[in-house]
Structure formats: C-alpha cells, structure tokens
Amino acid sequence: MASSTRSPLTPSPVALIIGASSGIGEALAHRLAGDGYRLALVARRTDRLEQLAAALEAAAGPRLGPGCARVYAHDVTDYAAVPALFQKILAELGRLDVVVYNAGLLQPVGLDEYDFAKDRAMLEVNTLGALAWLNQAAQLFERQRAGHLVGISSVAGDRGRVGAPGYNTSKAALSTYLEALRNRLSRHGVHVLTVKPGFVRTEMLKTAARTFWVITPEQAAKDIAAAVRARRQVIYTPARWGLLMFVIRHIPSFVFRRLKF
Amino acid sequence: MTDLLPLDRLASLDNFGHSIKTVAYRYRPTQVAEIAELFRLAERNSLSVALRGSGRSYGDAALNAGQIVLDIQRMNRILEWDPGTGVIKVEPGVTLQQIWQYTLEDGYWPPVVSGTMFPTLGGALGMNIHGKNNWRAGTLGEHVLAFTALLPTGEEVTCTPEQNSDLFYSLIGSAGLLGVFTSITLKLKKIHSGNVRVSAWATPKLAGMLQDLDQFKADYDYIVGWVDGTNRNGRGQIHAADYLHGDEDTHPGKTLSLDYQTLPDTFFGLMPKSAMWFFMQFFMNNPGTWLVNTAKYWMSATLEHRKQYIQSLIAFNFLLDYVPNWERSYGRGGLIQYQSFLPLATGPDAYLEMLRRAQKRGLPTYLGVTKRHRPDKFLFTHAVDGYSLAMDYKVTNGNRARLQALANELNEIVLAAGGRFYFAKDSTLTVDVVARYLGDETLQRFRALKQRCDPHRLLQTDLYRRLLRPYVDGDAPAPSALVAASAAAD
C-alpha cells in the first residue's frame, strides 16, 4: 500500500475553498496543495472540481495520501444547507486550518441601469453566502483557538462607484464583515485575512469594461498564500493597488461624483 | 436529512503529551441509554464515535478528529463494594484514584496500577494496562471478574472469563473499538499496610539492569528501571518494592488512611509543586537532560546505592503525579512516548541498539523506563515474556519529521527482535508494522469481531483509521501479502 508520510506527528493541514472551480479559487487550490494542505473544494460545477481534484491528487497524492482533495457540490445561495455540509466536511477531513470564501459573482450593469435581480444575485453570492459559511468557520476556529479565515473581497468594495453599485456594496459589506470577525476572533488566536484583488485574468474579468495591471490567478494565489503565512490583515493583489486605492479612498466626494468609472 | 450537531459541542481535545491536537464534538453522557442514542445519531449521519476516559493515552487512541467523542468521565459512580471479599463494581468513568481512595481504609489496593492514578477504569481496560508488577500480577484485565458492555449494535452483553469469553478477551485491550464498558467488576488486592519497602540500586549498564529485573523479580512485588537515555551504556537505577506483610507495619490504621497517602505540596520544602513544571522546562533539551541525568545517576550510585527505605504506596506508584502538569515542561510541541516490548533473549541487545540509534540521530530519549513482563491472552496483547522500554521524546515543530523517521528505524529493530507495541503509547506506528507484529490471525479475528459487534463501524478513533481500518474494510491487502510487498519494496 502506498503509505503516505502522514502520521499524527506530521499531520497535513486542511484548507476549505468555497468557490474553487475556476479562477483564483482553482489557482489557490494548486498553491495550497503544493504547500502541503489537503483540500475541500466547494462549488456548483462539479465536473470542473473533479478535474481539479484529480490533478491535485496526481501532483500531491504521493505526499499527502489518497483522498487529499475532496469535492463538494454546493450552491452558496442554499444557505440552509451550509451547516450540514460544514459538519460533513469537518468530519471527512478531520480538521480545518484555512477557510477561504472565494465564491463571487459580477453582473455588469449599465451606468443608468437599476436591476434588482442582478444586485440581489450579487449580494446573495458575494455577501450572504460568505456570512453563512464564515459564521460556521468562525465558531470552529474560536473553539480551536487557531485557524485562518480568508475572504476574497475586492478593491471594488473600497468605494461606491457609478459603474457597479450592487457589486461595490456586496464587497464593501464583505470587507466590513471580515473586519468585524477579525475584531471578534483575534483575541482567540484566529487570523482573519481580507484580500482585495485588482484585476485578475479569470472568467469574471471577461465582463469587465476597462482593465489594467492585470495579473494571473496564480500570481493572486501566491500573494494570498504568503499573506496567510504572514498573518496579514488586509492585502491588495497586486500590492500596488494598495497605493492607488489609498488615493482613490481619499478623493473627495465632490470630485468622485463627477468621475465616470 | 442530517442532524446538526451543535457547534457548541466542539472541543479541543489532545493526547496526554499535547503533541496531537484535534477538535471534535464532545458528549458527556451519564446514562447507558444516552450512549445508545449517540450510536444511532452517528449512524444516521455517517459519523463515528470514539470513547474517551481521562485522555491519558500518549497517542491518538482516544481522539476522533472532526467527529464525535464520547467522554465517559461523568459515569463515575461506585456501584458496589464488599470489604469482605475485596470485590468492587464501578461505572467506567471511575478512576484508579477514586478506587484506592475508596478502598484503602478497608485494606485493599488495585492489583495493577499505571504510573499515574488518573486513568478511568474504562480507559485502563480499553488498553488493558500493566504495572510495575506485570510479570507477577499480569494486566488489569486479569483481575476483572465481569463487565457489562454496550455494543454499537445496541446489544448489551455481560462478559466474564467463562461467559462470552471471546468478547471478554477481546473487548479488554481493544482500544475502545468493539464496545463500551458500562460497568466493571474487579477483584482488589488485600494489603496490610499503606507502605512499601523500597530498595534502590544503580546499574552502570543497560544489559545489567535488564538482567537484574529478571533475576530479582522473584524477590519483589514491583520492579522498575530508570534509564539515562543520554548515556551510551544506558546506565540507570532500579527501584524494587514489596508490600509489607502481617505485623511488619505497626500502625496499619495510620498508613492505610487517606491523610497519610498524600503527595507533598512543595518541593525542597519551598517550591510549590504547581510551579515545578515551569522550572523543569529549562532542562528539557539535550544538554539540560544530560546534566540532570548525570546528577541523578551519581546520586543513585552513591547516596542512594543499595539503600532501603519505606515509602507510601502512592508515592512509590504514582511518582509521575508528584508534579502536576509535568508534561507541560516539554514545551509547546509537547511529547510522545515510544514503548516496545521485547523477549528476554533479544531485549538487551536490541534495546541498547535503540538507545544508541536515538543518540546517533541527535534524539536521545529524555526519560527511559524499563519493566519486566509476561504474556497474556487478550486479543491485542502488548506484553511478552520479556522486557519493555518506554522512551519519552520532546516534540518540536522542527523535529517532527526526524522523530517519525527515528521511530521507523526503531520499529524495524523491534520487529527483527520479535517485539510488540502498545496502542496506549503509540503515535508513530504504520499500517504495515501493525500487520507484522499482530499477524494475520489476530487481524482476521479483529475483523470478524468488528463485523459482529460494530457492523456499521460506528466506533472509530484516529488510531483506528491510521492503523486498523485498512484491515477491517478490506481495502488493504491481507497482512501477509502486505508484509511481502513491503519487504519487496525495501
């Protein structure tokens, strides 16, 4: 039998990624498996998750043992299903060290478009789903007095802009929620990381209007993994967005109101 | 439909040495009916249940990461006691401490005790513990007259060495994987004094120590060796003790009282013992241990050599309980123990080789303890007609992989010498090693018993999944095939 090198003395940590089937989530799965994590992969498109799990098993299986990546089909707007699925994942993988809420939805809207259905869909995936999942993880991590909670927010949450009111709101709410969790949980030894990507070349970006400083999902994943290790609180990826958003956050309203982005 | 287990039940649970950390849903039942209900809950939700007493096992035998842990400590009532016969019937959460404190004044003492008094009877029988009198008194299971157990099927069984004897000899020592002890009837030992007479002598070489353990065993009721793991020759010290007989104790009423059987509150008359572990931690490194061990050995070879003295039963038996939280002195990474059991003939050479191998790898054991054993007929018996050596190791984030590698090397020495291992102490064995020391027949029997007592595999622990599940669920090749395969791979 292929005896893996895992033993109680040398356990492998576990990361749960919600929204792992493409883009940043998928790249992060590869990165964390490379760092020795076993993985729980959650999303709707299970065919893609299965492919990802197979690739991860092929790459990391010999080191991490069989079953080192497990697939869970789930729509994050099915809030009622979250506690049971969380329980199942914890039981099947035995532990959780990192929980990444990455699921996200961007529905482009016109500059004068008001579409409640789109706004609602974004809030449901980007915000409410995050609350449903991270509430569970927070309680576990508080009790184990350890763990990394990671929320993939966005630079889009730093200001409300003419182009994306619903999306901005969903990410602003997520960032604020993560900050509150950090304030609640850091006293229990839990690390909470808010990630604010700029533009990342993924399926989501196809719908974006003007882009610049575009990075690959692998670059974003590398930054995120490093920030987890360093227990950073908030990161921009790529980092130069930090500076730009500092400026943007300080643009006075009378100017911001006249801008077209 | 899943039942949601309340997140409030999540608790951090670890091994005795604090080197293996888990989180699990902890339930603390008081009634057998609650246990039966939990089994059904687990079954409905494809979850498993681990039994846990005081959590004094050194490895992962009482852990069930991410799933249900049934902590039996609240089932701690003494049900019957007959001071005439020394027969006691207890619930499984009753500890060794509770028992001796209850029976001592009537002149009774547990026939077998571990180096700590905190284990529960359920946990102690789950492992079938031995004492420093193993070659003479056998394991604790040999003093059990009867027990009742709840099987995961819901069946309640009563077992004695005659009635349901297959279950009697397999539930005891099967690491909580076949059923839950719900009551235990034990025959205690009659004693005439709360004191023992202790003799101590230094042994400059390990081989000499083991020879003494064998040769002088007939003269004593207890015998145990301390080994200096930093020393090439495995020098050390033997302590041997006798119960006092008949009129040897002039004040039995006094020595058999609880007031007399206390451990001191301070060390050297001034250091509160609760602070002791804190100071010990500064010596928990290779040079520090060398220093302490060297001082200790020279004391044993000079002042203490060939000395006889009188000591209370608990001071002699529960030396380790002297220092509360002593295991904390091993630091944040905690500790593990590596214990193996070797036959008389191969023990001396193999143990010396193991001590030296550990030294060569820069991982000398900080505490080595030897005992003399005899075989017993329980399913997963760890004992042999020979010796055991227990080696304690400090765990750090930097040495985990090296420790595991050392354990793998030591396993090979033990197997080549025809030795055995003990689940209560294990955190480094691997699937193939288990097959090689337990053998085909034992594993097949366990598989059949698991099928009979627990067809839905409700009783599981981290240790079970690590070492035994592959044989039960059949996704592992037969043990013999596995042995052949691993031999071919080398």
Ligand SMILES: Cc1cc2nc3c(=O)[nH]c(=O)nc-3n(C[C@H](O)[C@H](O)[C@H](O)COP(=O)(O)OP(=O)(O)OC[C@H]3O[C@@H](n4cnc5c(N)ncnc54)[C@H](O)[C@@H]3O)c2cc1C
């Ligand atoms: C300082 C120290 C010294 C020790 N010295 C010795 C020694 O000299 N000799 C020796 O043999 N051991 C020794 N041990 C080991 C210890 O005695 C055993 O690990 C014992 O099993 C601990 O009992 P516990 O109540 O803590 O059980 P746990 O560690 O909680 O559980 C032990 C096993 O029993 C099972 N179990 C628990 N309750 C039940 C139940 N009701 N029914 C069925 N199964 C159950 C568990 O699932 C587990 O597999 C020592 C341990 C320490 C910490």
Ligand SMILES: NC(=O)c1ccc[n+]([C@@H]2O[C@H](COP(=O)([O-])OP(=O)(O)OC[C@H]3O[C@@H](n4cnc5c(N)ncnc54)[C@H](OP(=O)(O)O)[C@@H]3O)[C@@H](O)[C@H]2O)c1
């Ligand atoms: N790309 C960028 O430029 C950029 C910039 C800033 C922030 N972000 C954020 O980064 C995160 C990842 O986005 P990405 O760029 O990698 O886009 P992506 O490739 O579209 O990935 C989105 C992920 O979310 C999952 N998801 C979406 N809706 C879901 C639902 N209802 N239920 C379950 N899972 C759902 C998707 O899985 P299924 O579809 O299989 O369910 C997919 O795994 C998002 O939160 C996004 O807002 C991206």
